[in-house]
Amino acid sequence: MPLSLTRLDATGRDREELIAFLTSNAFPFHVRSHPTRTQVAAAIDEGTWGGDAVEAFWLDDGEHGRVGLVRLDDLADATALIDLRLAERWRGHGIGTRALALASEHVFRTRPGVVRFEGQTREDNIAMQRTFDKSGWVREAYYRDGWPVEGGAPMASIAYSVLRRDWLSGVTTPVPRGPEVTLSGELRCANEGEAARVRALLPEHIALTRAEPGCLAFDVAPTADARVWRVDERFIDEAAFDAHQRRVAASAWGSETVGIERRYVIRGRARDGGRPSDGA
Incomplete structure (x- = not known):
């Protein structure tokens, strides 16, 4: 069934649903794997989930209903960022690749100043790395000790991106290496x-x-x-x-x-x- 983006109003009608979603699902590869109600409410009030350069959307599946959400950040810059979160029960069903495609289309169609769309994931999040790979995003960087871990040592952060020109042409441009x-x-x-x-x-x-x-x-x-x-x-x-x-x-x-x-x-x-x- 088709997947669609539904605008999320974090400070209004969707506030309680957003708090419930983020506190009832575990996100083991995010900096905060089990955010509390107080933490989520504070983030909403600080503009983390909506603003001039931030947009958030529910991911709605035509058959299964609400399966997750995406947050788009730095939309006023040349490089925009994505935060993708799926409900626990819907992970491993191929929704991630469809969500990345929808988010890319939205960003490149509505934000003409964005030339590069980036996502980062932790080094041990193999599922997300495979999702980026399947979606045609290019692995660009490996930031050693770049991902904070609650109660533990930092881990590496891996950055992927898709370029506007690649999205338009349908051709993936690999990262240049040293001269052959x-x-x-x-x-x-x-x-x-x-x-x-x-x-x-x-x-x-x-x-x-x-x-x-x-x-x-x-x-x-x-x-x-x-x-x-x-x-x-x-x-x-x-x-x-x-x-x-x-x-x-x-x-x-x-x-x-x-x-x-x-x-x-x-x-x-x-x-x-x-x-x-x-x-x-």
């Missing part, structure tokens, strides 16, 4: 003995390299010359490429092919500048 490192060129054997070693060791070398977390692509293809292979590599950044080089140097491939000629060009490392270089 690429290697291209040829592995050239001087004789059949070297070529035989390459053929014997290459399958394992390719499999191990492609399994590295920083490897984006790794292709070693034979050419018309039986002693020459075309090599093309891509790594997410210089650190990943350097880690690959260290692993290879200590591997069977590294020790058995160390003397074989490489004609490679490596780009993306600060020290390379596109110059020919040895590589793995």
Whole structure:
């Protein structure tokens, strides 16, 4: 059944229902997991649940009725924030992804100055992280000790966001990383003995390299010359490429092919500048 947003009047007709909702449900991953009536009433009076830059809505399901609420904050800024809370009985039913879609549409359609819509969750709230991921939001930051915990040590806060331009285009833009490192060129054997070693060791070398977390692509293809292979590599950044080089140097491939000629060009490392270089 369809999900809809119903404007919440925290200081008027919905005050008691809001207090009842927040005090009768546990929110284990919020700063206050069990807010008291006094705390909720004070927050309402302070403008936490409504104002020029704050909007709150009930989440109403066409079949099940009122299933939760969303609070939108910093709506006068370029970056708006969302606080999503579902009633305990309706968690794990896929409502979160629909709620994020509704909230995003509302923010981007009614607030032209908002270019970025952000949500944060605690590091151990795996369900919410999966909800953000399924909704096309991008994980942007990991704030160590950024989430206060009542009666305990702070935990990390993880930030996700969706951009207005991504929402309009339907294309998710990933967070840029450091410059990719690429290697291209040829592995050239001087004789059949070297070529035989390459053929014997290459399958394992390719499999191990492609399994590295920083490897984006790794292709070693034979050419018309039986002693020459075309090599093309891509790594997410210089650190990943350097880690690959260290692993290879200590591997069977590294020790058995160390003397074989490489004609490679490596780009993306600060020290390379596109110059020919040895590589793995």
